[in-house]
Amino acid sequence: MKVSFVSTQAITQAMRYQMARMQTDLVSANKEAVTFRVADRGLALGARTGMSVSFHRDIDRLKGLTDSNELAASRLASTQVILNQMKDDADSLLSAFTTALSSASDPNIAKDQAEVFIASMTSSLNAHLNGEHLFAGINTDVKPLDDFLDPASTSATEFNELFEGHFGFYPDDTDVSDITAAEMEDFLDNVVEPYFMGTGWTDHWSSATDQQIVSRITLTETAETSVSANIDPFRKLAMAAATISVLVGRDLQSTTKSALLEKAISDLGAGISGIANQTGYTGITEQRIDRANERMSMQVDIISKSLIDIEGVDESEAAVKVNGLIAQIELSYTLTSRMQQMSLLKFL
Numbered sequence: 001m002k003v004s005f006v007s008t009q010a011i012t013q014a015m016r017y018q019m020a021r022m023q024t025d026l027v028s029a030n031k032e033a034v035t036f037r038v039a040d041r042g043l044a045l046g047a048r049t050g051m052s053v054s055f056h057r058d059i060d061r062l063k064g065l066t067d068s069n070e071l072a073a074s075r076l077a078s079t080q081v082i083l084n085q086m087k088d089d090a091d092s093l094l095s096a097f098t099t100a101l102s103s104a105s106d107p108n109i110a111k112d113q114a115e116v117f118i119a120s121m122t123s124s125l126n127a128h129l130n131g132e133h134l135f136a137g138i139n140t141d142v143k144p145l146d147d148f149l150d151p152a153s154t155s156a157t158e159f160n161e162l163f164e165g166h167f168g169f170y171p172d173d174t175d176v177s178d179i180t181a182a183e184m185e186d187f188l189d190n191v192v193e194p195y196f197m198g199t200g201w202t203d204h205w206s207s208a209t210d211q212q213i214v215s216r217i218t219l220t221e222t223a224e225t226s227v228s229a230n231i232d233p234f235r236k237l238a239m240a241a242a243t244i245s246v247l248v249g250r251d252l253q254s255t256t257k258s259a260l261l262e263k264a265i266s267d268l269g270a271g272i273s274g275i276a277n278q279t280g281y282t283g284i285t286e287q288r289i290d291r292a293n294e295r296m297s298m299q300v301d302i303i304s305k306s307l308i309d310i311e312g313v314d315e316s317e318a319a320v321k322v323n324g325l326i327a328q329i330e331l332s333y334t335l336t337s338r339m340q341q342m343s344l345l346k347f348l
Helices: 008-035 041-101 107-125 154-167 174-178 181-197 199-205 232-247 254-311 315-341
Strands: 214-216 222-224
Touching: 041 107, 041 214, 041 232, 041 254, 107 232, 107 254, 154 181, 154 199, 154 232, 181 199, 181 232, 181 254, 199 232, 222 254, 232 254
Parallel strands: none
Antiparallel strands: 214 222
């Protein structure tokens, strides 16, 4: 029979190794006790690890879409507020123009109201949220609308050039008193309207893009989540207000002023109707985003339950495992301490 040599150092080293291993196991066990999921998916799940990774990726994608939807919803909510306010302002302007047409008030009041509306509209369409201009289309870092009330602005200068190019003199010339109603109608229909509804708007008034922001709201759906300053209702409102603010206060013939106001009232009505429709479209998009978030939340819940079935651990068992490892480590510390105190001198 052979007797193997055993030293206290060998025993101590073996216990130290076992203690390090238990401490590593305790970290994993504690993680399982806190998360109620396996600490090492690859070790615990084996061939099903790919399924677990796929589920986690799907959850991350759905949560990412939900977060981006919150930003889109915030943008749409701010847009809705501005559209409603602009519609209210346009309704007031329409009332002022109608009153001026019936000669119940001084036309200069309509002029002043038109200038107030232009200022409000410019401020509204240049509004921004989180550093992005709401009505700039995809060109969100650029202020979309030019300041028409600034005499040196491109839009104001170009409007005066249009007038001079058609009549041969500028709006502040005394010859405006010779303009007939038919001539004013011809100018409004064949010069002003093509300018505002065509490239004149995008060349001199607006720096926005026609293309609006398109957001992915689910894994399979997209939606337009912005409104461009280039849509027709904004152009018509601006056209009506601009013509009145520049021309109605001049020394025009009464029939010419009437023709001017009638055209402005018609354009305002079309603009107000268009704004109302746009408000409805924006509201529908908000509803789509809300429903998309609800559906994705349900999908996340379903996938999370599937993950629990794959990765989940028994809560009680995890707690017992942690407590057991802690007890073993404490016992190991005690034994190690006693082993270190053992020596031949003390034995002798």
